[in-house]
Structures are given as C-alpha cells and as structure tokens.
Amino acid sequence: MHKGLHTTLKIAIRLLVGAVVLFSFNLIYWKYFWMKDLDKHGPMLYNLIEIQDTFDAFYFGESSNFTTHPDDYNQLRISDNISAEFEGWRLGALNHGAYHVGMFRPLVSRVHNFKNRKTVIVTMNLRTFNQDVIYSPSEANLQLSTRFYKRSPALLNRVFVSFNYYDNRSGHERDLLKWKAWTYDTLKSTYDSISFEKNTIRRWCEVPKFLDSNGVQDDAKRQLADQYIKAYAFQIDEHNPMLKEFDDLVGIAKRKNLNLVFNLIPENIEDAQLYIGDNLVWLMRSNRDFLVERYTEQGILVVDNLELLESKHFIDRAVIPQEHYDAEGRERVGKSVANALKNQRTNVTDPE
Amino acid sequence: MLFNSVAFLIFLPVVVLLYYLLPQKFCWVLLLAASYVFYGSWKIEFLCLIIFSTIVDFYVGKLMHRATEKWRRNALLAVSLTANLGLLFVFKYLVLFLPPMDPMIANIYTVDHPFLGFIVQGIYFTIPVGISFYTFQTLSYTIDIYHRRIEPETHIGHFALFVTFFPQLVAGPIERFSRLMPQLKEKHQATYRQFQKAFRLMLYGFFIKMCIADNLSPLVDMVYDNPALFNGWSTWFGTFGFGLQIYTDFAGYSLIAQGAALCLGINLIDNFKTPYFSTSIGEFWNRWHISLSNWFRDYLYIPLGGNKVSLLRWSVNILAVFIISGFWHGANYTFLIWGAIHGLLYLVERGINARKRLPQTRLVRFIGGILIFASVNLAWLFFRIDTLTDVPNHVSQLFHSTGATVLELTWPLVAMLGVFLVFELLLYNNRIDRLLDKFNLPLRWTIYALFVWCITAWAGVTNHPFIYFQF
Numbered sequence: 138m139h140k141g142l143h144t145t146l147k148i149a150i151r152l153l154v155g156a157v158v159l160f161s162f163n164l165i166y167w168k169y170f171w172m173k174d175l176d177k178h179g180p181m182l183y184n185l186i187e188i189q190d191t192f193d194a195f196y197f198g199e200s201s202n203f204t205t206h207p208d209d210y211n212q213l214r215i216s217d218n219i220s221a222e223f224e225g226w227r228l229g230a231l232n233h234g235a236y237h238v239g240m241f242r243p244l245v246s247r248v249h250n251f252k253n254r255k256t257v258i259v260t261m262n263l264r265t266f267n268q269d270v271i272y273s274p275s276e277a278n279l280q281l282s283t284r285f286y287k288r289s290p291a292l293l294n295r296v297f298v299s300f301n302y303y304d305n306r307s308g309h310e311r312d313l314l315k316w317k318a319w320t321y322d323t324l325k326s327t328y329d330s331i332s333f334e335k336n337t338i339r340r341w342c343e344v345p346k347f348l349d350s351n352g353v354q355d356d357a358k359r360q361l362a363d364q365y366i367k368a369y370a371f372q373i374d375e376h377n378p379m380l381k382e383f384d385d386l387v388g389i390a391k392r393k394n395l396n397l398v399f400n401l402i403p404e405n406i407e408d409a410q411l412y413i414g415d416n417l418v419w420l421m422r423s424n425r426d427f428l429v430e431r432y433t434e435q436g437i438l439v440v441d442n443l444e445l446l447e448s449k450h451f452i453d454r455a456v457i458p459q460e461h462y463d464a465e466g467r468e469r470v471g472k473s474v475a476n477a478l479k480n481q482r483t484n485v486t487d488p489e
Numbered sequence: 490m491l492f493n494s495v496a497f498l499i500f501l502p503v504v505v506l507l508y509y510l511l512p513q514k515f516c517w518v519l520l521l522a523a524s525y526v527f528y529g530s531w532k533i534e535f536l537c538l539i540i541f542s543t544i545v546d547f548y549v550g551k552l553m554h555r556a557t558e559k560w561r562r563n564a565l566l567a568v569s570l571t572a573n574l575g576l577l578f579v580f581k582y583l584v585l586f587l588p589p590m591d592p593m594i595a596n597i598y599t600v601d602h603p604f605l606g607f608i609v610q611g612i613y614f615t616i617p618v619g620i621s622f623y624t625f626q627t628l629s630y631t632i633d634i635y636h637r638r639i640e641p642e643t644h645i646g647h648f649a650l651f652v653t654f655f656p657q658l659v660a661g662p663i664e665r666f667s668r669l670m671p672q673l674k675e676k677h678q679a680t681y682r683q684f685q686k687a688f689r690l691m692l693y694g695f696f697i698k699m700c701i702a703d704n705l706s707p708l709v710d711m712v713y714d715n716p717a718l719f720n721g722w723s724t725w726f727g728t729f730g731f732g733l734q735i736y737t738d739f740a741g742y743s744l745i746a747q748g749a750a751l752c753l754g755i756n757l758i759d760n761f762k763t764p765y766f767s768t769s770i771g772e773f774w775n776r777w778h779i780s781l782s783n784w785f786r787d788y789l790y791i792p793l794g795g796n797k798v799s800l801l802r803w804s805v806n807i808l809a810v811f812i813i814s815g816f817w818h819g820a821n822y823t824f825l826i827w828g829a830i831h832g833l834l835y836l837v838e839r840g841i842n843a844r845k846r847l848p849q850t851r852l853v854r855f856i857g858g859i860l861i862f863a864s865v866n867l868a869w870l871f872f873r874i875d876t877l878t879d880v881p882n883h884v885s886q887l888f889h890s891t892g893a894t895v896l897e898l899t900w901p902l903v904a905m906l907g908v909f910l911v912f913e914l915l916l917y918n919n920r921i922d923r924l925l926d927k928f929n930l931p932l933r934w935t936i937y938a939l940f941v942w943c944i945t946a947w948a949g950v951t952n953h954p955f956i957y958f959q960f
Contacts, residue, residue, distance in 0.1 A: 144681050158938055159945075166946045178950055281951065292945055299699055299948035302495040309614055313596040320600050 163292040179285030192229035194256035201460035209464040218471020238382040243286035261399040272315035274308030362412040407448040527655035535617040550641035569631040573624040619659030656749040660957040662780035677754025686922040691748030693921040698741025703949025705734040716886040723896035732866035768857035808832040827871040
C-alpha cells in the first residue's frame, strides 16, 4: 500500500477508536461518577435531580430565602410560606447563598419537559444587576458550578472544568473591573426633580456625609451610606450581563412551557432614603419599573415586592444593605408571591 | 494561555497545521506571532517587557561581537545584565523594599493611572509571567557572545522567536541559543513518529499535572494553611505532598512543553529525570530542573572559579550559588533558606565523600535515596510556607500534632498515585515516549486509555495555575 495512504488509514483508525473510547468513558462517568461530582461541585443540580419528579413547582433562590438568625420566631423560608398557601401543592426549594440568575438559568434549562405545566419561581434580586455582584470575587467558584449545570455530555463538562473553560478570573482582576465601572459608568436622570451632581459611584462616595456641627463625620453612618450607593447607584440597560441572563431564562421557560415567575425581592428603601435620599430611591424605583415592564410585556409574572417591607425586617440593616429578612418579612414575601400566583390562577391558568 | 486550557488545546493544533502548510521562510513569522499571542493572552501590557528585553539583547549581541576592546565588551555586557536583571529586580524583588500595598488601593490607582498602574500591579500583585525564565535565556545569549562561544543572530525576528518560543516561554526549559536557534531555522517535516512521541509526552504531562498535582493541591493547601487542625499522619502527608505536587506540576509542564515543541519538530531538553530516586544531593540537582541547574553551573558557578579554587572559597561559592538559585524563585527569605539548606546538604555530602567514599552497594544507595528524599521534602517546607514565623508551628505539628482532622483521600486519587509511582519506577533513566515503545499495541492503548480516563474524569477541578508561573 502507498505509504501516505497507510499512515492516513492508521490515523483514521486511531481517531475512530479514540472516539469510541471517549463515548464509552462518557457513559461510565455519567453512570458512576457524575452524581458524586455534582454533589461536590454542582449541588443545586444534584438537588434538582433528586426532587424534580416529585415536586409540582420549584423555587430558585439565594440567601434571601432562608435564615440563620437565632431570634426568628420561625425558620420558615419564603418558599415554605408560599407553599403553605396552596394545600397539597409541593414547591421544591433550591437555594444556595450568593447564587444569581447566571446560575439559575442553566439550572432551569435542566428542568424536564413535563406534560403538566410546572411553575418555576426565580428570585430577582435588584442588587444582582450592580457591579459589585457582576464582578464579585466569588464569581469564579460560581462559574465553576455553572459549568456542571450546562446541557452538554457529562464528561465534556468535567473536562471543560479541569481545562479551565469557564470564567475563572481572579478576585483581584474582577475588583479592578469593578473600580473601572464605579469610576466611568455615569448616572443620568430622566426625571426633572432628580439630578446627579456626582454622577459616578466613586464621586458620589467621596462626598462627605453625616457631618456634625463641627464638621466631624459619623464614620459608621457614612460607611453604611456608601454601601447603599455601591449597592443601588446603577441603571440597568441592554448591556447589563444579568439582564441578558434573565432574557435567556425567559426564552428557556417559553421553550419548556414553564410558568416562569420572577419574585422581585424587597430592598430596604426606607434606609436608602434615610442614608442617601431621593436620588438613590429614584434609581431603585426606575430600575424596578424597567424590569417589571420588560418582563411583564414578555408574559412573565413579575411579583413586585421591592417596597413590601419596612426597614425593621432587614436583619443586617445596621451593617450592610442585604436581602436577609426576619421571619415576618419572609412570611409577607411568601404571601405576596402566593397571592400573585392565586391571581394568576384566577385570571389565566392554574399555577400547576 | 495555560497549557491546561481549552484555548491551548485549540491554539496548538491550529499553529501546528499552519506551520506545516506555510513555506519555510514564513514559519518564523507564524511562530513569533503565535508566541506573542500566547504570552499576550495573560496581560498584553507585559509584552512590552519581553520586546524590550529582546531589542536590548539583540543589539547588545551585535555590538559586542563587533567590539574588539575589552572595556567596550564589558560595558555592553553590563548593559545587558542591567537591563535584564533590572527588569527582574523591579518586577520581582523591588517589593521587598517597598511598604505593603492594599490590593484595592492598587486597583484604584490603576484605574486613575493606567500606565503606572500596570507597573504597580506588576511589582505588587501580578508578576509578569515567565520573567525569570526569558531573562535568563537572553542573558545566556549575551554572555555566550561575550565569551565568543557563539555568533550573534543577525535577524531580529529570528532572535525574537528564540526569546519567546511559546512552548518554553513561561516556565522553561531554559534553552541555549546554540541548541534552540538552529532548530528554529531548520525545515521540519511532519512525521507520524514525531506526533506519536509528542502525544505521549503531552499525555503523561497532563496526567501528572492535572491528576496528581491538581488533586494534591487542595490537600496540601489545607495542611499548610492550618497545620494545627490535622492529625499527625495528615500533617506529614500534606508536608510531603507538596514535594510531590511541585514535582508533578513542574515536570508535567516541562513534558507538555516538550510535546508541544516536538509537534513543531523541535526538541527541548529534558528538564526532569525522576529526581526523587536520587541517592545524593548532587544527583538530585542533576535530575531536578536540569536547565536551571545547568544555567547556574555555566554562568555562575564556573565563572566564580568552579572547583579550581581553595576549599574554603569553593564552599562559599557553592553556598552562594544555591542561595542565589533559591532567591531566583521569589522575593521571600524562605526561598533563601531553602537554597541554603540545599547548599549545606551538598557541602556535607561532599565532605563525607571526601573523607571516605562509601561503597556504592544497593543498600547504601537505598539508604541514601531515603535520606535524600526525606531531606529534600523537608526542605520544601521552607519553599512552600508563607513566612518564616510559621515554620516552628508547622514543624512542631509534625511531631506533636494537636489536631484530629484527617485528610480525606479519595480512592481515585490513591489509585492515580499508585499508577504514578509505577510509572516513575519504570521511567528511571528513561522517558515516557521511549518507555511506551517497549510495550505492545494493546498494552500501549490500555495505558493511553487509562491516562485519558484520569485526565477527563478524575483531574483536579479547581483552577491551579502552574506553580512555576509565579517565578
């Protein structure tokens, strides 16, 4: 045989055998090792697989769903409070601290296509859209888990993780991008009575705050005020990566015929007003309006709980603006979502 | 671009394909462009440092070759040394003399002053990858011209390729101009045999890096972060585990580099030869990071007088070479001590041999091997530990552990360690591509399948850049 042809044949046989071996490895991995890896590196998908055939609906949440606060009169989660309003309706809660829509989207894509239309409630946290979350140092670990959630062959996902095929930029690199955004992303008012003299987060934070008559600053209050600016002084636009994630999520839900519900969870508007004032509250409300309008137009039920709770229900209010609610707060959010679902059932369709 | 990245798995075949499709006269352009892309993918700003080093050494080399007066040649050598060691000093050692900086402050400064900020970042946080390797490689070029061992390169593009050739750019092996440059200029034909060898080298390299080093890394980190938490066995495992981690990490890198270069028809030197089977410190350094050991021998030890000086002077020189080689690894006193320990061990060993040469029986060699393995691994403690003040606590935990936590070793890791040990024994004085030639086809393919399985299903999960990238 011609030497070139012989070599080509030799290579072709090897490639074929290699492909068969890899295909078999994928089966072996999927059958015997995948769930162990998920348990360790992709816990939410592990939980979803465990519960998805036995529950009627799913609640995707982060730390806002539960509490670790010892003084709470009960430990019920928001999802438990929703579930309690529907007798016999089993709502499976899937929550993980620091998760956001970037993780929820691939997870929802793993929900099976059921005959009965299932309801999927996804937490919509306003702070998810800010630069602090987008460039969070914990994002690399979250992205690693997300790789396991993708709808690719199990072994391929494993290979992609070990060959660093996910956004694994370091916390230091992300911090630099965050400071760039805080320095250059400008705020613009579209409302007559609101104007931004200090139109970037950095400049706004540099403004002296809480000065007494002697010009001495109350450092604790000032730091908290700055946290509010960093958390909420942004304007969602089409370039926001989290908006794209929510858009994709809507597309997935439509393809899978899921009843997708966004639970826009409460923020501490009262303290935002107290520490910063009208400008910041206007930003929070205009972002809320943007989201509610955008997704309602797309036929998604958006439960607007942004201003549902007073400051006293925010457990960490003295330290940081964060969506950790006391028992009453979680109960009220749960009831609000349940009521919206009941209205939807009356008006459109059964949540199941 | 990391070797263990999907980007590299695409990048390499594309470069190789183009390399064999292009006419020979354009190959250097392709390889140079590929090397700049490879390096620039880390931080494009750092390319200017490598280009600076290239330009300086290219023209210094040319001028030095032409110069006949001693003082002119000395001055030109000084220029090269100042430029390269200056870069190394600024980006690697200057931090020792500066006050500490908060990473957040550095980031804010970088936002406000992008150019100066990139220098500040380089000094404090993101040392330019491979700076110690390429500066040493270019230094060897100018020193060789100074001693008239080689003729200078006349084409700046070819010289730039010698400095940046991507398989060995970021962590060696540190190649010599006389060895690498002719290969870069040569016309290479793609052969099945060459790709077979390259595949074997890379496969075993990926196996030891991704399956052994990356799986050991979290265990080692846990023990070094808080040795008081673990029981005696776990503390010993974590401490000795680092020796295994750094070896498999770096030897894995070197094998992948050799494999990648071989895809282009270029042979890089062997950087590791089963060093943990050495029976003396001298032998260890002939088997560990060989290209660096050779560099220090040729460009520091021999110029200091080699073994043609008094015993006292020789001892001081040996100690100095080891301490400097320790310091080459990083701006921390722990590296100095690590180097000094090796220097002292070497002197003690030579002292014993000078008084009475031990018979090289199997038993003596075995005992020697155990002692060297233990000493080298205990010395790694200084290499890995963050600060000197942590050393007493770590050592006391080795002998009087206060913790009860047991390191959890998964059975796949234990199995892979077993496979690795078997191969290390088989690879004594051999190389993986040659070893596999001895096996028949079914056994060879079983071994390939075993490595592929380990790499795809059991490799370490969290992101672990190669340890030597930081040097």
